[in-house]
Amino acid sequence: MFHLSLRTKIMICCIGLVALLDIMVVVFVRSRLSTTLRAECLTKGQNLACHLAARSEHLVLTEEVVSLQRLVQDLEDSDEDVTYAYVTDRKGRVLAHTFAHGFPSDLAGVNVPQPDDAWRWQVLETEEEGLIHDVAVPMLRGKAGAVHVGVTEKRIHRTIAHFTGVIVIMSALVLLIAFGLAALVSWVVTQPVRSLTKAARKIRDGDLGEQVVATTKDEIGDLVESFNQMSAELLKQHKVLADRNRRIRMAQEQAEEQRNKLRAIIDSMVEGVVFVDAEGRISLCNESAERIWGVAAQDLLNKPLLDCHPPQARARVAEILERAKARPGYAVTREMACPKGHYRLSNYSSVHGQGGRYLGLVLLTQDISERVLLEQGQKALRDQLFQQEKMVLIGQIAASVAHEVNTPLATILLRTHLVRRQIGDDGSLPDLDVIAAEAQRCRRIIDSLLGFARRSEGVRARMNVNVLIRKSLALIEHDLVLKGIALEAEYASDGALAPVDADQIQQVLLNLVTNAADAMPDGGRLRITTWCPSQEDTVKIQIIDDGCGMGPDVLDRAFDPFFTTKEPGKGTGLGLAICQRIVEEHEGQIDIDSQPGQGTTVSISLPRAPVEVTTSD
Ligand SMILES: Nc1ncnc2c1ncn2[C@@H]1O[C@H](COP(=O)(O)OP(=O)(O)OP(=O)(O)O)[C@@H](O)[C@H]1O
Ligand SMILES: [Mg+2]
Structure with missing residues (x-):
């Protein structure tokens, strides 16, 4: 499919139309000319033949052959269109002719006129002369013979060829002019279109407001005018849109800035x-x-x-x-x-x-983890402080009570002793025994109270904890055997040395072993182990029984002074409180792990004594 420009199309149309007209004119003129010339040729031949017949009649009748010959020869010479002329008598014999080489035999009997014919016409086709119009005119209605004149079309053809050449040249000129006009018209018509196209492309490429100069005041001028209005309107709308876009962009930037600010605030x-x-x-x-x-x-x-x-x-x-x-x-x-x-x-x-x-x-x-943990720590600290203050207060009260009670108690015991001596050895006085026993018990309680209240550093020495445990167990072992308690001890192989007050630590061990024994009234197993963890500078002691154990309510209060679950008169509730105080005074730690019915494990951790380096001189 060819894509032809408008200009080419206009030119092709114009030139094609003119060329067609040219061809039609040439064909028409040529045809008309040919017809006219042929008619003229025939008329000429007819006139010449009639004239020859009129002049030949008496020559034929008088048989003046020489004159007749001159006559036909003159005729041929007088007109270049006449190819030949000849005269026949009534029997068809040729009397005179113009053929230089004798009368052609094939012409005899051709185009013979009838007596009634005014003339007769036949076209002969020859090789030399082309088409020849043979016009025959009878003389005296055929009684004197006939004359034949041959008129050639050579001149007609020449004339037609000449005219055709002229017309073709003129047509070519017309065609040339048409070409020029078509080019002009197409340029005039397409120039605004090209300008419009160019301007439209510029607008497409963003060069809005492009104007085209209107050169004509016709439909194309109107088109150019409309285009210019459209372009101006586009530019106006574009400016409005650009302004709106600019404001939207500014608003977006502001919003973005606000959003970023907000985001930064939120993130910070x-x-x-x-x-x-x-x-x-x-x-x-x-x-x-x-x-x-x-x-x-x-x-x-x-x-x-x-x-x-x-x-x-x-x-x-x-x-x-x-x-x-x-x-x-x-x-x-x-x-x-x-x-x-x-x-x-x-x-x-x-x-x-x-x-x-x-x-x-x-x-x-x-x-708020930190805050909660801090609060919890503070609460624990407050509780601890409260506990310590409570202990101090209890210690002071205990010491003062013990001091106040100790003197009258000593008096009671002394007087009981004196009364017994006054009564003598034989006198049995059971009530006096009860008084003496209860007074003794009171003294033990007082001793415990004083032991609890006493806050002395004691005499600290580098002691082997294993040795202290063995000593303590030696004191109580007999009781344990009587109660059916099996004793197992597992000692640290070496280094269980700690800077301790031996009496106090022994008191702790005895209290704990007693508690364990009390928790196993029907016998059981008591295990004592010591060890020294390699990564810590501590000595660990564990007293493990499989006795009744403690519930959470007892466990929570086990270290409280005077808390006891034992029957009145059986326990003071000061044992664990004294143990805790002594261990803490040794900068150690004591913990109880117990479950009801599962037994109890008391763990003590004491600071380990530094290794002594011995040097020999
Ligand atoms: N090994 C243990 N097994 C079970 N309960 C125990 C054990 N040790 C202590 N307890 C409980 O803790 C309480 C307090 O013990 P703590 O040694 O302070 O006082 P106590 O033994 O009752 O009296 P005291 O020691 O003066 O004889 C005990 O009454 C007992 O209920
Ligand atoms: Mg006890």
Whole structure:
């Protein structure tokens, strides 16, 4: 498929039309000329033949052959169109002719006129002369013979050829002029179109407002005018749009700046900021939220808020979400204990837009683990202080009570002794024995009280703990055997040396072994082990029994002074309190691990004595 330009099309049309007209004119003129000349040729031949017949009649009748010959020869010579002329008598014999080489035999009998014919015409085709019009005219109605004149078409053809040449040249000139005119017209017509195309391309490339100069005042001029208006309107609209775009871009930049500022503020906040959309999904979270929640942002975003909470907290969070949705201005603060000893304080605030449309929920989270742990530590410290103060107070009271009671008690014991001596050895007085026994018990209690209240550093020496344990067990071993308690001891192989007051540590060991024995009234197994952990500078002692054990209520208060579960008169409740005090005075630690019915393990940790380096001189 050819893509021709408008100009080419106009030129092809114009030139084609003119060429067609040219051809038609040539053909028509040639045809008309040919017809006219042929008719003229025939008329000429007819006139010449008639004239010859008129002049030949009496020559034939008088048989003046020479004159006749001259006559036909003159005729041929007088007109170049006449190819030949001859005269025949009434029997058809040729009397005179113009053929130089004799009368051609094939011409005899051709175009013989009838007596009634005024003339007769026949076209003969010859090789030399081409078409020849043979015109025969009878003389005296055929009684004197006939004359034949042959008129050739040579001149006609020459004339036609000449005219055709002239017409062709003129046609070519016309065609040339037509070509020029077509080029001019096509240029005139297509020039504004080309200008319009050029301008349209410029507009397409962004050069709006391009104008085209209207050179004509016709339809194309109108088109150019409309185009110019359209271009100007486009430029105007473009300016309006560009201005609008500029303002939108500025607004976007401002919004972006605001958003970045807001984002920077949110990210710089110590509190974790999480925004939950109306569908309950997290749509925004800051870096602090990632840190506090311990989850990366990509794992939080688009996730339902409920899925980010442990199962036990979901019902509570779901309720908060429901309330936030229903109540504009709803705000609530909740504290939550999280795994790994973390604590979070979360503030939930509902966000409602214009018309009260629920937009979502802002969740501010603080990691209050440190604060809670600090508070817990402070509470423990306060409890410890309170305990210490209580112990000091109890110690002071105990010391003062012991001091006050000790003197009258000594008097009672002394007087009881004197009364017994006054009565003599034989006198039995059971009540006096009871008084003496109870007074003795009171003294023991007083001793315990004094032991509890006494806060002395004692005499500390580098002692082998294993030796102290053996000594203590030697004192009580007999009782243990009587109670059916099997004793097992496992001592640290070496280095169980600690700077201790031997009496005090022995008192501790005896108290603990006694407690264990009391917990196994029907016998059992008592195990004592010592060891020195390689990575610590401590000596560890464990007293393990498989006795009745302690419930949490007893365990919590076991170290409290005067707390005892034993029957009145059986225990003072000072044993463990004294043990704790002594161990702590030795900068050690004492712990109890016990379960009811599972036995009890008391663990003591004492600072280990530094290794002595002996040097020999
Ligand atoms: N090994 C143990 N097994 C079970 N309970 C124990 C054991 N050691 C201590 N207890 C409990 O702790 C309480 C307090 O003990 P603590 O030694 O302070 O006083 P006590 O033994 O009752 O009296 P005291 O020591 O003056 O004889 C005991 O009454 C007992 O209930
Ligand atoms: Mg005890």
